[in-house]
Amino acid sequence: xxxxxxxxxxxxxxxxxxxxxxxxxxxxxxxxxxxxxxxxxxxxxxxxxxxxxxxxxxxxxxxxxxxxxxxxxxxxxxxxxxxxxxxxxxxxxxxxxxxxxxxxxxxxxxxxxxxxxxxxxxxxxxxxxxxxxxxxxxxxxxxxxxxxxxxxxxxxxxxxxxxxxxxxxxxxxxxxxxxxxxxxxxxxxxxxxxxxxxxxxxxxxxxxxxxxxxxxxxxxxxxxxxxxxxxxxxxxxxxxxxxxxxxxxx
Ligand SMILES: [Zn+2]
Numbered sequence: 343x344x345x346x347x348x349x350x351x352x353x354x355x356x357x358x359x360x361x362x363x364x365x366x367x368x369x370x371x372x373x374x375x376x377x378x379x380x381x382x383x384x385x386x387x388x389x390x391x392x393x394x395x396x397x398x399x400x401x402x403x404x405x406x407x408x409x410x411x412x413x414x415x416x417x418x419x420x421x422x423x424x425x426x427x428x429x430x431x432x433x434x435x436x437x438x439x440x441x442x443x444x445x446x447x448x449x450x451x452x453x454x455x456x457x458x459x460x461x462x463x464x465x466x467x468x469x470x471x472x473x474x475x476x477x478x479x480x481x482x483x484x485x486x487x488x489x490x491x492x493x494x495x496x497x498x499x500x501x502x503x504x505x506x507x508x509x510x511x512x513x514x515x516x517x518x519x520x521x522x523x524x525x526x527x528x529x530x531x532x533x534x535x536x537x538x539x540x541x542x543x544x545x546x547x548x549x550x551x552x553x554x555x556x557x558x559x560x561x562x563x564x565x566x567x568x569x570x571x572x573x574x575x576x577x578x579x580x581x582x583x584x585x586x587x588x589x590x591x592x
Contacts (some may be wrong), residue, residue: 356532358577362390363520365464368433369397369456369491371483372405372443374549379524380469380550381542382535382583388432389538395435396428396464399452399487405552406444413443414550423549430545435463441493446486448493453465453591456494457505461513468495472586473525480525488523506542509561522585529584532573536580539570 356518366387370376376384376396382561402420405411421438426438437459446452460468463478471480473488496516498504502515509515522531535542543563547556556562574582 343371353435354542356577357587359533359585359587362387363392363466363534365393365395365465366461366467366469367395367397367460367463369399369468369470369487371399371446371471371481373398373402373420374427374483374546374552375471375583377427377542377546377549380434380583381545382538382581383416383469383533384433385431385538385541385545386533386535388434393434394432395459395465396433396437397459398424398436398438398440399409399446400441400443401484402441404541404546420549423551426546427545428543428569430548433559438555442482444524445481446490446564448486451492453494453498454487454505456490457498458508458513460494460499461508461516464516465518467522468518468523469522469525469585472526475525477527484525490523497557509570517590517591521588523581523588524585525585531585531587531588532582533585534574534577534579534581535570535583536574539567539581543567 343409366384367381368376368384370379373416384394399419402528403417405420406416425436428539468491470491471484471488473485500515500517503511544555553562570583573584575581
């Protein structure tokens with residue numbers, strides 16, 4: 343029997359990306375998302391003089407299974423954890439929008455703030471959640487974040503007639519060259535993070551309220567490393583982080 347189409351699920355080799363930007367921005371919904379998605383890449387870039395800016399969109403105020411925990415308490419715990427993790431990664435700027443956890447909407451308010459930080463920090467590369475995952479559940483906040491980031495980059499941050507009051511206030515338009523989505527069903531790019539996987543695990547372990555028991559040699563550490571090793575298989579290095587990369591037309 344012959345199929346009427348060619349290998350619909352065939353996987354193309356990923357492009358090995360070794361570019362080090364001067365400025366990168368990691369935009370994530372909740373504390374710990376950044377380290378899970380791009381901890382190795384962000385730490386590696388930081389170590390090579392890249393100015394990494396973190397933008398945390400929600401406070402993480404719903405992230406607890408403990409029935410005695412309050413939103414106010416978990417917000418403070420997670421903020422402290424996120425700041426410690428960012429220090430391990432070598433993050434230079436930390437912005438916190440503090441929207442309530444689970445209540446993000448891809449609306450004008452969110453878009454305005456996103457465009458504003460992009461115009462202010464002028465990153466060459468932006469990294470965020472892939473909003474278009476179809477092979478599994480994903481948190482609504484992740485989807486809202488990914489969609490809003492993509493919109494903010496093109497065309498809003500780039501064109502001066504969008505949110506012109508930001509330009510009047512002294513910000514300048516900005517064209518982001520590359521957008522990297524993590525957690526993608528269809529990655530096309532891989533970054534060698536063999537040198538900074540340890541830092542990624544160390545940063546992730548700061549989120550003790552979310553990943554209790556994560557330490558070097560723990561079961562979870564082994565699992566994370568196995569996954570990152572599997573991603574890198576066949577590319578000539580030990581650990582990788584993969585992305586769906588889209589680039590702005592020049
Ligand atoms: Zn999240």
